[in-house]
Amino acid sequence: MRRRAVLAVLAVGLGAVALSGDRFWMQFLGKAMIGCILAMSLDLLVGFSGLVSLAHSAFFGLAAYALAGLTNQLGLVSPLLTLPLCVLAAGSAALVIGWLSLRATGVYFIMVTLAFTQMLFYLFNDSPALGGSDGLYVAQRPVDSRLAAYAAIWAATILVYLLLARILRAPYGRTLEGIRDNEQRMRSLGYATRRYKLVAFVIAGALAGLAGYLDATLYGFVNPAQLGWRQSGLVLVTVLLGGKGTLYGPALGALLLAFIEHYGESVTEHWNALIAALVIAVVLFLPRGLAGLVQGSARG
């Protein structure tokens, strides 16, 4: 109960930033909340299905590029058209890649998702027609004002949380947790487990696509660096940092990482090493993440 109150206050606070009209904060927090959407959707896979996927950023990037394509080539601008199409594109890609990747289990799965992500990265990076390593500008964004973009991102973040929380409380969510805890037993109980994992993969991919769409809306720019496994790795970091399998934890982890990245950049040139040290420290000393700290103190 108290946790929900805290999250509600946080949500309201983030919303209030829109009223301030501060340009920097809207850009920064907008980006941070996009990270929250990525983190929560990845937690569906990592925390609740037991699937460590490195393909998450691929779906993020695909939807962003889809927006660029729809707007620049077909002149489609209205979010009523572009949003569903881009999310659909990401979800469809997730269906294909997921179906192939889930034929592999365990570490194979992780490696395969890495391979597909890099494949897409090279596709966009090496094709001049798709913008090459420089990326593409979105000729006209779906929403014009920064305020509208921020509001959309804010609303989307809250909706994604509520949607995922709902799904996880439903029978499907329980089934997924059973698969995570003991997949072999679930199979012997009659569940065709691969199907459930594929559904989770598609949902996560579509939501990552939503995040990519919002990102392209916020910045008006897409580039291949967003697609690589390094980006996927950073989203995994937020999941671990926040606490996998808690849904709200990864969202907090994303916010925290956004702040760390921002201030780290201004403190030292080698802030990547800072992130690296943070990651290693969290793996070794705080494996249950921030949420683990919160829950630990609540119990003790």
Place this chain on the structure above:
Amino acid sequence: MSLSLFALQLVNGVEYGLLLFLVASGLTLVFGVLGVLNFAHGSFYMLGAYLAWWLSERTGSLALAILVGLPAMVLIGLLVERLAIARLYRRDHLSQVLLTYGLVLLFNELQRALWGNDVHGVATPRALSFTVPLGEAQTWPAWRAFTALCCIALAAAMRQLILKTRFGMRVRAGASNAEMVEALGIDVRRVFSVVFSAGTALAGLAGMLAAPLTTVYPGMGESILVLSFVVVVIGGIGSIKGAFLGALLVGIADTFGKVLLPGFASAMVYAVMAAVLLWRPRGLLGPAFEGR
């Protein structure tokens, strides 16, 4: 495509595949024996290449650079295993992925701080700077032939070591059941250290051999890492033979892909991977799936 061009590409593909094998064998061994997926494996390749460049600049000889660089790589492997990898045994996949990911970031920063962002060329040793004629119209650099021969020799040595020696037996035993091996009184930790250092050295050596061919540049670890993963997926985790076959397949597919479909060169390789996955989800020579 003319016959001599075909021969050239084939030979290039095989040589590339052999280099890939060197890298992938380390990766698959480490995973098979230690049970750890090491994303920083590509960084060892990069470190090897940078060491080769840096030392050969200082000493004027690539051969000397390799002789000094190899033990350095072994040492680096030992350190990394002791300090970081050892804490990953029996931990979940997410932890392994992220810890080694953190190592990649660290090594990248280290490389940038020490050697900067520039691309560097490395000269082959004068003794091997000639070319070998290939058919009528093509020639092949001797250094490539030397690299290929090194890889083949190492592959043969690995096979001998693992199949025919007592240490190799311990490696194989550790791969299938580390706890049992420990219970039998064999020092599994030592086996792990040796295997990891060997894997590191193999990747580093591949980097050193490749340095004159690909130049030395900041992102080189990542591209080789992903390809190694593809090789391991195709060949099957823990199987050296599978890594060998997979590496040759990937090397040839990639080389021919670059020539036949310039825009989609890498796509060829991933298409092969997808095809193998459809047919054999555990790789061509991976551990047999006992169930249904």
Place this chain on the structure above:
Amino acid sequence: MADPLVKTEGLTRRFGALGAVNDVSLSFEEGRVHAVIGPNGAGKSTFLNLLSGELRATSGRILFRGQDVTRASPDRLSRLGVGRSYQTTNLFPELRCGDCVWLAAQSRLGTSMRFFRPAERYVEVEEGAARALSDCGLSSLRPAIAGQLSYGEQRQLEIAMMLATEPKLLLLDEPLAGLGHDEALRVVDLLRRVASGRTAILVEHDMDAVFTISDTVTVLVDGRVLETGSPDRIRASAKVREAYLGEETA
């Protein structure tokens, strides 16, 4: 005579050169409890794993209601009506007992792909789970975490989970292994109740239990069928005694 519920024809499973199960042809009548016993290493657990789909046969056939299920996956077999309890604890250690059985019960009710209503609202599943728990005398342990139960209670939970899937065939893999005397009696009683009206294949070392509950007994030695018959006949058989010579039985 009615067709057997399950039939194996020349079922064989080899691990390399070792034949764990060799050319086993058995019939299992519907509604009967059929025990499979034998000295250690006789291939009993392997045989059960072949029937539940977790191990692939090297050669031979498995027929369930006349249907060839030799290549069927474990989940398909479960949906066809094959239930399985495990020798080593194979639960969801972090979940509550109620949730473990809930998952088992849900598998039959087709609600697993529902995304929007909270799981608790699906009353049919709750009822199925509650029934299975009470049949096994575990109702009071519903909120307890599965991994924290006593060994005997975990055994009962295993059986409850199996029951919740409403199986027609029960594959029981050493349900009494490691149990103390009192706990064993409780589980034997449970098994007798559970097995009545259903078909069961019981792999067990506890001979008292075997001869109490079973209608038919098959003895496996070195992966081959030595003898099949009524409990009395098996108990009296010289061949069987010879096979067990020097072995601790229960």
